[in-house]
Amino acid sequence: MPPSLDALEVSLLNTSGKVKLDARFRTLFTLKSLASVSDENCVRVISIIGKGFEDDSALLKHELAYVLGQIRDVRALKCLEDVLADEKEHTMVRHEAAEAMGAISSPASLPLLQRYLEADPEVSIRETCHLAINKINFDSSEQGKAERARQEQLEKAHGDAISAASNAAAPIDPAPATVHVPASARAEGNVYSLENVAHFRTSLLDNSLPLFERYRAMFALRNTVQQGSKEAQELAMQALADSLVDPSALFRHEVCFVFGELCHPASVPAMSKVLDDDAEHEMVRHEAAEALGGVLEEATEGGEIAQAAVVKTLTRWAEDTSAPRVVRESCIVALDEIAYNNDPTQFQPMDAVELEM
Ligand SMILES: [Fe+2]
Ligand SMILES: [Fe+2]
Structure with missing residues (x-):
């Protein structure tokens, strides 16, 4: 039997003071999956998550905002606004709130996003508002609707029941992946192939393009790693790694987030370098730590990647009291997740775990 919402609330909000951060993250994702069970659940889950913003962990709160976006219900907008x-809230949390408004994609959010696009002192907030505004406008445009319909058709044509299910669970990206490459021989089909990697790479690295367009190329490269041939995958991974020198911290953090989604062993050197760089922005190092935590679980097939070295890197920063709190906490959560996933007594997937309190 799944845990009750009351019990999940107690766990998420850590009313006992004894729930570890990684267990609270798992509770959060259990709540996310329960939100889709019924409308009543959805309202309750939004209210429980909303109470979590009283917490003092920016890491937890940014994840609360992320999940509110992924639930994709307009009733979460008030809290996100x-x-x-x-x-006074941590920039990473405010960034995630603006991004979540983009994920929910209601035109009603546009005036507030516009205000912070124009006037926020933090560049990563202004950049996030740019992305969210563009996503909302794109989603409601004729082009956006046509692209979505074509994507769905393609997925139906190629997909089986399993990929349909995983598509339904797929996260909402801050910018939809490019689906149309005009000069491509496959322009009307699946564009995530070797011949288009160079096109995506050029857009990704082109500083003069709007951030929204570069993000679209970034997610197209992610899709290429997931769907392309081995050669296409390698080149797409390389393009993503090469873009980590970009001057925008927000852009770099998203590249690390994409590496976290891909869980690809080839990302370990780049992600370790980012985490080890104490001059790097904390938001970027946080995503690199999470990406490193994810790679280990996946790196099984011949994957003699230096597991011990990754754990050592994460442990080093988890224990470094001079490191920013979000970096330390990200490393602690990554290490706890590694231990949890390597524990043979844990058979359940992340979003169906027993409640820990
Ligand atoms: Fe983010
Ligand atoms: Fe994050």
Whole structure:
């Protein structure tokens, strides 16, 4: 039997003071999956998550905002607007709130996003508002609707029941992946192939393009790693790694987030380098730590990647009291997740775990 929402609330909000951060993250994702069970659940889950913003962990709160976006229900907007408008809140949390508004994609969010696009002192907030505004406008445009319909058709044509299910669970990206490459021989089909990697790479690295367009190329490269041939995968991974020198911290953090989604052993050197760089922005190092935590579980097939070295890197920063709190906590959560996933007594997937309190 799944745990009750009451019990999940107690766990997420850590009312006992004894729930570890990684267990609270698992509770959060259990709540996310329960939100889709019924409308009543959805309302309750949004309210429980909303109470979590009283916490003092920016890492937890940014994840709360992320999940509110992924639930994709307009009833979460009020809470997200309050978080964005709270200028004393940690930038990473406010960023995630603005991004979540983009994920929900209601035109009603546009005036507030526009205000912070124009006036926020933090560049990563302004950049996130740019992305969210473009996504909302794109989603409601004729082009956006046509692209979505074509994507769905392609997925139906190629997909089986399993990929349909995983598509339904797929995260909402801050910018939809490019689906149309005009000069491509496959322009009307699946564009995530070797011949288009160079096109995506050029857009990704082109500083003069709007950030939204570069993000679209970034997610197209992610899709290429997931769907392309081995050669296409390698080149797409290389393009993503090469883009980590970009001047925008927000852009770099998203590249690390994409590496976290891909769980690809080839990303370990790049992600270790980012985490080890104490001059790097904390938001970027946080995503690199999470990406490193994810690679280990996946790196099984001949994957003699230096597991011990990754654990050592994560442990080093988890224990370094001079490192920013979000970096330390990300490393602690990554290490706890590695231990949890390597524990043979844990058979359940992340979003169906027993409640830990
Ligand atoms: Fe983010
Ligand atoms: Fe994050």
